[in-house]
Amino acid sequence: MTFSPQLEERFAKMLTHYPPGKTRSAVVPMLIYAQDETGAITPELIEEVAKRCGVEPLQVDEVVGYYSMLHRKPQGKYHVQVCTNISCLLTGGEELYEHAKKKLGIGHKETTPDGLFSLEEVECMGACSWAPAVEINYDFHHFVTTEQLDKLIDDLRKAH
Amino acid sequence: MAKKLFNEPSPLETRILSKRFELDGSETLEVYLANGGFAAFKKAKEMTREQVLEEVKTSALRGRGGAGFPTGLKWSFVPHTSPKPKVIVVNADESEPGTCKDRLLMEYDPHQLIEGILIASLVVDAHVGYIYIRGEYRYLIDKMDRAIAEAYAKGYLGKNIAGTGWDFDLYTHSGAGAYECGEETALLDSLEGKRGVPRMKPPFPAVAGAWALPTLLNNVETYSAVPAIIRDGGKAFADLGVPKAGGTRLVCISGHVNKPGVYELPLGYPMMKAINEIAGGIPGGKKLKAVVPGGSSCPILKADECDINMDYDSLAKIGSMLGSGGMVVLDETTDMVKFALRIMRFYAHESCGWCIPCREGTTWLKKILERFNAGHGRHEDIALLGEVSKNMLGRTFCALGDAAAMPTISIVEKFAEDFEKRLARQLVAV
């Protein structure tokens, strides 16, 4: 299994960041960067990361099961993450999430049939003072209103 | 014109760590150097290791991640003469609900963080460091990577830093979604490529941390405070705050306030002044109901407990904690059943599952609250919530169990009325 040249370069460097013989340390970052490119963590990807980091596939599998950002099934091209944790809850995060469900016609951890959007109700993502917050893929959006969310989604749909 | 920040600064702030935030290009090395950057490192390099450590001790800086452990003392635990390589780790896994300050420190002043790390490396004799950044902050990993690359390019990282003969390598390391990795030993396991499960202590990370090497582990804000301490002296920093807790800290005010935002305030700042004068008070003229003083793990304060100064001792006196600086303001309309449920949903989701009381307790509490919130509460549930929490408190493997139990105990004790009201409504509905 190979990745894009940029990612291959990143991984090659990454493996040298840790003390000698400690390539296992690259497991978590390697998984998340690879997932961004492959869309999901497949058994082949687990084997590949295990091989590159010099561990058993089971050890990688244990890690995949643990971290909430690692997914075994592909997500939408745009992964819409709506925070409803306390600061967002107090400022309309729940309503925003309910609105997103209706707008996209999908629920928690579901993907639209066209594969364009997936939705996830997420835990605190560090935007409490600018709540409610939404993160689409890795882009933060602050003080989000339902209208703004509609626009964000519509724009992404149009751009596609 | 100054650039637009996430929120308007307040004139009442004491801006030490955040003083460069508004400068155009504040994230660049050029602007950092033009504004006094790396002078502290060079100064520290001229001092003895003991002198630097002494300044940090004098500053009364305490860990900004939430536990508030005296930083100088923590640094002194690292066996700097050990023949093993020493490691510096930066906890940038900011994920305590209510907390969003490390983002700004990395986004607006990454070189301040790098300089802080370098000064720490002199004290513990480390030559390598890792910034463990939560996976959700990918854009910040990219920003830190750019800042690090720039520092390498201009000789502020790598070999013979700024001609001082000091070598140091620094890398970012991405997390992948786990609150538990904010716990320092779980973070170390995650850094080693494992599930983020906390470790048994002892050994403490200072002695055997990452890869069993002596490891200094601090929060982003803690390291970021160090250049100012060395530059202006520990005493100057200490004087900003209160005895045993020096300096300023970034307070993240969120929830029901007119001007939510991250504000840099000296330790011991009056809480009500922060809410009313800095954060602009509660919208709609509503009354204050409660405050989460320092992230969701802290016991909640009732409105009448909020006339208090924000420092460790004052909060400890009333049975709460200063925590991570995440202050969440709740107005009178807030439904505490729903609030308690949302907190517990979080802890149940984030419990790593290693030990029985946390794994089973958080989910049990969540289910009781879900049922209660759905209108199927029983009177005995109110006491049960407290009792189950107390069966977790102080008995779990790491602090996550306490973090889940403490707010719940405080909410059912201080806001039992909200629960009673729900029960009354249920009876009417029947």
Add this chain to the structure above:
Amino acid sequence: MAEMVKLTINGREIAAEKGTLLIEAARQNGIEIPSFCYYEGLTLQAACRMCLVEVEKTPKLQVGCTLPVAEGMVVHTESDVVKQSRKGMLELLLTNHPLDCPVCDKGGECELQDMVFRYGAGESRFMERKVHTPEKQWSPVVFYDAPRCILCYRCVRVCDEGMGVKALGIGNRGVIAEIVPNEKDHLNCDECGACIDICPVGALTSGTYRYQTRPWEMEHVGTICTHCADGCRTTLGVRNGKIIRGNNRDRSGINGEFLCVKGRYAFDFVEHAERLQSPMLRSGGAFEPISWTQALEIAAQKFSAAKSFGVIGSNHTTNEENYFLAKMARQGLKTENIDHHRTGDLAALFDALSGRNGALATAADLYNAKAILVAGADLSQQHPFLAYQARANFRHHAAHLYTVTAGPVREDHQAVASVRVEKGGEIAGVESLRDKLKAESELVIVFGDAVQGDAVRKLVAFGDSLGIPVKYVCLVDYSNSRGAFDMGLTPKNGGMPLDQMLGADLDVLWLVGANPLKNASMTPKKFVVVQDLFMTETAKQADLVLPAASAYEKSGTVTSGTGEVQKLKRAVKVMGTKTDLEIMGLIAKEMKLDLGIWLPEKVFDEIRSNVHGYNVSKALLDLGPAATAPLNGRVPQLPGVIRSSNDTLFTSGSLTKYSKMLNEVMESPGTLYGATK
């Protein structure tokens, strides 16, 4: 002597070695601190929180399984707060436990049941929906029911630390965390079942035992595994004359709790449909069943009339049977043509070591020695218990391991140095480690059949030249190869060895529990008598076949490869069979030979007085293993072939094909010198 500290537990002052864990110090003094995750010999977890106790001058309850005792410590293990904590912990633990005890295999011997009975509450305050996931089958042997699992991680640790396999991990997190197998939905492992036995609850259950019985309905018979020479004790659970399970949870025997797939599951050959249950006489091209009376008469008549004899004994019959067979052959049949399938060169080793004491290593030595060298054997495949001992020695005492083998072996992972050699190049390989070995303070050398004859002498000379104490293990196969050798089933007085007997023109060839024709051919004999469990390749060429009882159907003693004499205890009886000892005795009686009483106890008395090194205490033997003293003095070299059967974890010579379990788990067959982990 280690430094001692004094501490007080529940008002009683006790002394314990400094550094001892509180839970252990308490146990040593008869004070129980409950735990699930703490397990002697495995790494610490501090996960179950059952061992929380009150230690004066500490603010919180302390974890008994990770807290080292200290001078002046004052501990309370039964205070109100401790009791309340345990009760609370069990209540939490039961919130998602299905409480399906009435249908759970573990019911009646479940640690969770016992713990709730002792420390728990009779009522639960939990009224929510429990987390549920369906049960999974991971292999023919291993089933996993996640809802019952309490996540004590014993299984994960015993598989990694104990077996060196690492086939189990932890998946998901929080309340849905569960144990996961290494191949996504199934296991690729030794199938040893250690994970099942160590599970304190019914989360891991075994394919052979599940839903068969309630534990209290079984009779538990401790006997010795018949499959390899390591001498593991297996406690057979018997109900209504049927063996239902094998384990060794009572830790009797030299193996503690250890058993491999064969010791735990490969008892099923006993009731295989092809088991011989009647004597068979060749009549034309086919066999016809005959009565025992007829069979014994025919055997006696043929034996009495014979002028030339060949007697081939077994490496898995008892010492008593082997002794009696050798005696009957020499004294009754007047022949020296006696042999058995020899799998290791014991003769060469004993001779090379003659005149010295304490040079033969026991199984315990492999756990205690500072250094171990394995030459010409895939220990984990061929001698799983000895491999386990060495692995435990590495983990607990940081023993230095060395391997000199024809290919990768699991021990390489713990080894200080590994040398790859062609078969026959072992001595040169060992020689290349000279400098390293010389620096050790003591050494155990374990060698397989690749080292025989002159090579054994060279190996001992090499050991002598190191200038450190060296002990040896000559690896042999099957449960009583060592005993067969010691009892004299060898062509030592000029008789023909096994291969020669097969090729010779003999009046009678008598084979007791041996199947040499599995891999060889035979020139025709006038009359061939075979005693065995099955219609083996050899039995098929016999004139008379006598159905014999297996090791699990008889009493007597066997000697492990490392010299421990242990008792067999009959677990079941298979209709129509007789023990080999009884068959031999009855033939002798029929022939009117006076060879003494053929009761195992009586024959053992004879062995004790006549066989060098076997004068072991009978009382000691009743309790467990008794060490033999090795032969001492010149041992004549024997003609014939020495060849290991090269069994793996999943094979057991001729018995392999009659164990359904061994055949089912061969999805990942053991391969010699193919270790990947």
